[in-house]
Amino acid sequence: MVxxxxxxxxxxxxxxxxxxxxxxxxxxxxxxxxxxxxxVGSLExxxxxxxxTGNELMEKREDGGEFHFIIRKS
Amino acid sequence: xxxNDADDKVAIVVSEGSYDKAMASVFxxxxxxxxxxxxxxxxxxxxxxxxxKNKRPRLKGMYRPFTGMFEKKMKGIGVESFQDMMDTCxxxxxxxxxxxxxxxxxxxxxxxxxxxxxxxxxxxxxxxAAGSKVQLFIG
Numbered sequence: 001m002v003x004x005x006x007x008x009x010x011x012x013x014x015x016x017x018x019x020x021x022x023x024x025x026x027x028x029x030x031x032x033x034x035x036x037x038x039x040v041g042s043l044e045x046x047x048x049x050x051x052x053t054g055n056e057l058m059e060k061r062e063d064g065g066e067f068h069f070i071i072r073k074s
Numbered sequence: 075x076x077x078n079d080a081d082d083k084v085a086i087v088v089s090e091g092s093y094d095k096a097m098a099s100v101f102x103x104x105x106x107x108x109x110x111x112x113x114x115x116x117x118x119x120x121x122x123x124x125x126x127k128n129k130r131p132r133l134k135g136m137y138r139p140f141t142g143m144f145e146k147k148m149k150g151i152g153v154e155s156f157q158d159m160m161d162t163c164x165x166x167x168x169x170x171x172x173x174x175x176x177x178x179x180x181x182x183x184x185x186x187x188x189x190x191x192x193x194x195x196x197x198x199x200x201x202x203a204a205g206s207k208v209q210l211f212i213g
């Protein structure tokens with residue numbers, strides 16, 4: 001159910017958002033992107049980004065210091 | 075300029091050219107663009123230096139010798155160099171402006187600046203800023 005994945009581990013703000021933006025541009029509406037990050041800031045940044053851009057944040061989950069996000073492109 | 079929706083516009087003045095201000099500018103610029111906002115970055119006074127081709131900004135004062143160390147650290151946490159971040163900003167549609175008065179005062183010609191920079195006066199920038207919900211000053 002995930003179409004694309006993006007590994008943002010080791011990246012600090014604002015790089016995850018920059019890479020997510022670039023990635024989502026290459027995808028089609030309805031496609032699903034999985035992002036893994038370990039910047040604590042991303043926990044609030046990614047939802048804020050999704051909210052502003054109108055993309056749907058389907059899942060946000062913490063797993064051993066890693067943050068997983070599932071985003072559906074609008 | 076193209077959008078009438080002030081909510082989605084951010085106008086940022088950059089009046090210092092040190093590494094920290096430079097990075098703050100490209101961080102906020104790229105992030106705002108990533109959030110889908112129309113971003114206008116206006117470089118004035120020492121900030122103008124940042125628009126020079128291949129400019130590598132340094133930390134200020136006594137921290138200057140530690141610039142390389144800092145850049146390395148940034149690279150280690152996935153942050154691109156200032157020049158690469160400027161390219162990223164342009165790619166993401168961030169508009170870059172050079173203050174015409176500062177160019178004259180600093181003796182800078184448009185050919186010395188990176189591609190894609192527009193030269194503006196304060197009135198035009200304020201016109202853009204007046205139509206933006208978010209206005210920031212980095213200096």
